[in-house]
Amino acid sequence: MNIGNRVRQLRRAKNMKIAELAEAIGVDAANISRLETGKQKQFTEQTLSRLADCLSVDIAELFTSDPKGNTVCKHSDMRKDSANVKDLFRIEILDVSASAGNGLIQGGDVIDVIHAIEYNKDKALAMFGGRPAAELKVINVRGDSMAPTIEPGDLIFVDISINQFDGDGIYVFGFDDKIYVKRLQMIPDKL
Numbered sequence: 001m002n003i004g005n006r007v008r009q010l011r012r013a014k015n016m017k018i019a020e021l022a023e024a025i026g027v028d029a030a031n032i033s034r035l036e037t038g039k040q041k042q043f044t045e046q047t048l049s050r051l052a053d054c055l056s057v058d059i060a061e062l063f064t065s066d067p068k069g070n071t072v073c074k075h076s077d078m079r080k081d082s083a084n085v086k087d088l089f090r091i092e093i094l095d096v097s098a099s100a101g102n103g104l105i106q107g108g109d110v111i112d113v114i115h116a117i118e119y120n121k122d123k124a125l126a127m128f129g130g131r132p133a134a135e136l137k138v139i140n141v142r143g144d145s146m147a148p149t150i151e152p153g154d155l156i157f158v159d160i161s162i163n164q165f166d167g168d169g170i171y172v173f174g175f176d177d178k179i180y181v182k183r184l185q186m187i188p189d190k191l
Contacts, residue, residue: 003043003062008036010055010062025050089124091117093138093155098172098181100150101143128157135161139172141181146170150181 011021018036022029025047034040052059093115117138119127128136141154149170150156158172165171168185 002038004036004038004040006062007032007051007055010057011036014055021051021054024054087121089119089121089133091119091124091133091136091138091157093117096179097140097142098156098179099143100141100146100152100181102178131159131161135159146181146183149183156181 007021011018016024018032019029022032027047031040035043048059048062052062055062124133125131137158137160138155139158141150141156142152144152156172162171165184165186169183170181171184172179172181174180
C-alpha cells in the first residue's frame, strides 16, 4: 500500500473530509487530494509529522497498512481473566528482524519484548514438540529470498536453544554483525 492510499484509509477511519485534514495540518485541500491519488510523491518531514499527528499514528505507519503488533493483536483472545495463568504457554515476540536477503544489522545491544502470544499449555507443548516456552521466541522476517516458504513481514518461531548446525533446516543466525534467516543444508563436504 502506498502512502497516499494509507493516508486516505486513515483519514476515512477518522471520518475526516479532505478539507478537514488539509486545514488541520495547514495545507491546501488540493495537496491532500494529490497525495491520496499518488500525484504528489515528495513530502517534507514536517508535513509527514503533521499528517501522522493529525491521524494519530507514528510516521512509520503512514508507509504500511500493518502497524507494529497488529498481526498478533488482531488474532489474540484478550480475555486473560478467563484462563488460569498456570495453564498458559507464553512466547515472547521480540523487537528484532532477521533478513531473508542480504542481512540486517540490529540497531542496539538490547532487544525488547514488544508482545507475547499465549497458548493453552497442553496444546502448545504438542505443537512445539515439548519445547519449553523459555526456549521459543517470535521475530519478524524482512526480505524475500525465502519466499514462498517465508514471506517478507512474516512472524517466525525461533528455538533459541539451538546454537549450532543440527541438520538440514531453516536457521536464524548472526554473521558479520548481521542477522539472517536461511535454509541450511549439508552437502558432502560443506554447509
